Amino acid sequence: MVKELKIIGKSTPKLDAKERVTGKSVYGHDIELPGMLHGMILRTKYPCAKIISIDVSEAKALDGVMCVITAADVDVNQIGYKRDHPIFKSKTVNCNRDEIAAVAATTKEIAKKALSLIKVEYEVKKGIYNPFDALKEDAPKLNEFSHDKFGNKNIGESFHYEHGNIEDQKKLSKVIITKRYETSRVTHCCMATSNITASYSKLDGQLTIWASTQVPFLYQRDVAHALKMEPSKIRIIQPIIGGGFGSKLDMLPFEPICALLSIKTGKPVQLLYSREEEFIASPTRQPMIIDLTTGANENGKFTFREVKITMDNGAYTSWGATTPFVMMQTYSSLYQVPACSFDAKAIYTNNPFAGSFRGYGNPQATYSIETNIDLLAKELGIGKDEIRLINANYKGEITGQGLNFKTCGAIPALKKVIEESKYSQRIKSQISNSKSQESGRYKKGIGLASMLHVGGGAKIYRSDGCGTRLKIDHYGYLTIITGSNEIGQGSETVLAMIAVEELGIPIEKIKVINTDTDVKPWDVGVHASRTSFVAGNSLLGAIKLIKEKLNKQAAKLLCIENSDFIYQNGSMFHDDKEIKIDKVVREMHFGLPNELCVVEYFYEPPSSFQDKEFKGDVSGNYAFASQAIEVEVDTLTGKVKVLNVFVSQDVGRVLNPLALQGQIEGGVATGIGFALTEEMIYKNGMLLNPNFHGYKLLTSMDMPDVNFYPVETYDDAGPYGSKGVGEAPLIPTAAAIANAVADAIGIEFYSLPLSPEKILKALKEKTINKVLSI
Amino acid sequence: MYNMVEINFIINGSKMTKRIKPSTLLVDFIRDDLKLKGTKVGCMEGECGACTIIIDGTAINSCMYLAININGKNVTTIEGLGTVEKPLDLVQEKMIAHGAIQCGFCTSGVVMTTKAFSEKCKNEDKIPTRDEVKKSLEGHLCRCTGYIKIIDAAEAVYKKQ
Numbered sequence: 001m002v003k004e005l006k007i008i009g010k011s012t013p014k015l016d017a018k019e020r021v022t023g024k025s026v027y028g029h030d031i032e033l034p035g036m037l038h039g040m041i042l043r044t045k046y047p048c049a050k051i052i053s054i055d056v057s058e059a060k061a062l063d064g065v066m067c068v069i070t071a072a073d074v075d076v077n078q079i080g081y082k083r084d085h086p087i088f089k090s091k092t093v094n095c096n097r098d099e100i101a102a103v104a105a106t107t108k109e110i111a112k113k114a115l116s117l118i119k120v121e122y123e124v125k126k127g128i129y130n131p132f133d134a135l136k137e138d139a140p141k142l143n144e145f146s147h148d149k150f151g152n153k154n155i156g157e158s159f160h161y162e163h164g165n166i167e168d169q170k171k172l173s174k175v176i177i178t179k180r181y182e183t184s185r186v187t188h189c190c191m192a193t194s195n196i197t198a199s200y201s202k203l204d205g206q207l208t209i210w211a212s213t214q215v216p217f218l219y220q221r222d223v224a225h226a227l228k229m230e231p232s233k234i235r236i237i238q239p240i241i242g243g244g245f246g247s248k249l250d251m252l253p254f255e256p257i258c259a260l261l262s263i264k265t266g267k268p269v270q271l272l273y274s275r276e277e278e279f280i281a282s283p284t285r286q287p288m289i290i291d292l293t294t295g296a297n298e299n300g301k302f303t304f305r306e307v308k309i310t311m312d313n314g315a316y317t318s319w320g321a322t323t324p325f326v327m328m329q330t331y332s333s334l335y336q337v338p339a340c341s342f343d344a345k346a347i348y349t350n351n352p353f354a355g356s357f358r359g360y361g362n363p364q365a366t367y368s369i370e371t372n373i374d375l376l377a378k379e380l381g382i383g384k385d386e387i388r389l390i391n392a393n394y395k396g397e398i399t400g401q402g403l404n405f406k407t408c409g410a411i412p413a414l415k416k417v418i419e420e421s422k423y424s425q426r427i428k429s430q431i432s433n434s435k436s437q438e439s440g441r442y443k444k445g446i447g448l449a450s451m452l453h454v455g456g457g458a459k460i461y462r463s464d465g466c467g468t469r470l471k472i473d474h475y476g477y478l479t480i481i482t483g484s485n486e487i488g489q490g491s492e493t494v495l496a497m498i499a500v501e502e503l504g505i506p507i508e509k510i511k512v513i514n515t516d517t518d519v520k521p522w523d524v525g526v527h528a529s530r531t532s533f534v535a536g537n538s539l540l541g542a543i544k545l546i547k548e549k550l551n552k553q554a555a556k557l558l559c560i561e562n563s564d565f566i567y568q569n570g571s572m573f574h575d576d577k578e579i580k581i582d583k584v585v586r587e588m589h590f591g592l593p594n595e596l597c598v599v600e601y602f603y604e605p606p607s608s609f610q611d612k613e614f615k616g617d618v619s620g621n622y623a624f625a626s627q628a629i630e631v632e633v634d635t636l637t638g639k640v641k642v643l644n645v646f647v648s649q650d651v652g653r654v655l656n657p658l659a660l661q662g663q664i665e666g667g668v669a670t671g672i673g674f675a676l677t678e679e680m681i682y683k684n685g686m687l688l689n690p691n692f693h694g695y696k697l698l699t700s701m702d703m704p705d706v707n708f709y710p711v712e713t714y715d716d717a718g719p720y721g722s723k724g725v726g727e728a729p730l731i732p733t734a735a736a737i738a739n740a741v742a743d744a745i746g747i748e749f750y751s752l753p754l755s756p757e758k759i760l761k762a763l764k765e766k767t768i769n770k771v772l773s774i
Numbered sequence: 775m776y777n778m779v780e781i782n783f784i785i786n787g788s789k790m791t792k793r794i795k796p797s798t799l800l801v802d803f804i805r806d807d808l809k810l811k812g813t814k815v816g817c818m819e820g821e822c823g824a825c826t827i828i829i830d831g832t833a834i835n836s837c838m839y840l841a842i843n844i845n846g847k848n849v850t851t852i853e854g855l856g857t858v859e860k861p862l863d864l865v866q867e868k869m870i871a872h873g874a875i876q877c878g879f880c881t882s883g884v885v886m887t888t889k890a891f892s893e894k895c896k897n898e899d900k901i902p903t904r905d906e907v908k909k910s911l912e913g914h915l916c917r918c919t920g921y922i923k924i925i926d927a928a929e930a931v932y933k934k935q
Contacts, residue, residue, distance in 0.1 A: 013873065014870075014873075014876075017869075017870040017878075018861075018862065019878075021881055021885060022853075022855070023812015023851070026811070030811040189915070191824060191916065192877070242814075243917050243918060275822075488878065658872075662919055669917075669920030691817070691821065692819070692822055697915050699913075700914070701912050703920055703922060
């Protein structure tokens, strides 16, 4: 029996909800500092060109303009994961985002006017917008700072992984299927656009930045490197963040540029993206071309997977180029597979560079695998549910890549969605002919997909840890100073809940401090669905220490042996004795020997670094999930309507059901957009739809019901047995929808999104082929 | 130079007179002149709904509205809901209780739309269907929640009142 807990497992509204709902929360856009200037950036007119000249003289002369800067005015380092990205471009421009100059002015209007006065002369060049063209021998070198390390001047990053013997497994295969899958470029669409406010003091050389980053300590280091400053001279303060979803992992050029404007003027400068600029110059998901060959034997057991992935790296390298770290886990370990070979290359082009996006490559990988599995099942003539159950992973498995599944909810999650969605009664390809021959305009179908993702952080950086400091004051209030961040996902609330659970201090008496690098201890940041896991464990470690302090003091005051106490309602109990926590702390502060009720703790997950072959148990635990999705295809318009979504996810243990359900529904919504409606449309490197009119986000009218069934596996590594949650719900969604559409109309698609145009075209071709074959 | 125009209006219950440039957008007037920062800017083209406020009972996108047009009208922003004695309106209470808030950037606008629609329903003495509730929120984009909790919260408001 798992112990019933007081608050863990019970729906708890977000700590900050009252501030949010009354408009009192201060986002980056709401900051106003005395004397603050407004910064703006001039971007290139062309995605690929030589810069002949830049003339800023007229802009400089405009009243109200305090500063105009270009590459010629600054002494900076290149930025990005491969340090291949100059923050200002002076010789060439290589993608439509490229920054040429920046201004700081007393008003936004003057800044805008000044940009229009900057004259740039270009010599337009023919760009390369397809990664395969970039690999051709006669292609020019697209990023002048790239290395020839990977055998071709335009390969920015390369990954190879393998386990097992592919050739042997091919011989054992009854069915082998090779397909090319393509995924589109989509973007985060944070409701708050990118923003920064920077304030440099010439008096002490201190730079304060209010930044919407997910990774404040990495960001501090990145800004310092870009500006050639001491990191500790830079203080990062996170205002309230209006959406992250992975977009705020890379530091982008606008951030050091805004800092430079403040350094040059000695005044605070704020730089806010317009929505159009957000579409053009904030991160995207990597578009990928995935060549996948898979095999299965006559029993439906998977034999091997061979994967070659071509990623459009864009003009510069971002964290996005490292998504193969995550993707290879999905190919190697989502199901049992005796042999796997994985190659991924990020190829420079003149397209914009991508970035990280919730799921980190996994939605793309899962889309290819899970649609491919349906093809294998079809070829073998076995159930699409059955083939997944036959190959699913289980507790105790150590995969070919070395992932150790100490707990595993893969099969329970699969079974749950199969049962709840009545999958086997609904799937057309597996039931009586009468239904599969259904006529009429609307055709229904159901699809299934599963996923694997890290659930206990990911050991990518030198530490995957998180620090916590705790302070209880002599009024009985607890302050949690955590390295982790709140970006809307509800991590603050989970931390407060843990403290309530362990210390019995009411939630109203708990404060979470997490926004200031000058105050808080180290943490990697919000990524890899890690915050509740890593920060939760760190907090539990700190609570253990503070309890030791309190126990000792309380025992002394109650004249009993030092022993355990029960913590409840702000008091400590031992047998029939009770003492209030505030009284215990008062005695610590004011009794002799005086001491503070303060502790600190650093938690490092028990995961390992992967070796050079990318093998190793990289996460504290692993999350598994399945989704079954029912769709209806309108064969007249090609529009796909999602009718019903069934989600089952191994979350280890439910901490806050309200917040958990919110993560699930939000993830599914983004997954549906990725599957059906969202696509950044580029023509020769220029974005044609940089607005919400042309880039279709789901609205309330498009959202289906989401039926969620958590699987609780109580993993020892997680706080109370929990696992990371955030990214998983969007990972299998597009795959399940693609499978459902194939089931509905009997046509498989190999690219996303499944737009009405694509579906209508395929339906038309199908009809023509049918007529021709008669 | 611009001719400044005088406008008289009520905002969040207070009468006010201001001189403004005729070209001033209402959202800029609210945020930059009146310093009411609870109204958010998400797109400046009437697509996302983050800047929704209420004018004479109707929810509008303040980025698509000139400030001079509030002359003689009654304007309510997110700061105008609730009172000193009861700081949270029913709409706000339900949004919190149903977990309708994640990053919160769309929340002000969603609350204002729900407030206006709930007043309308109250006056007509009707409880809208779930589809009508969804339709009422169609003008709001939210990337965090998938809308379900927002719809749930709004439904709870209509059922309660």
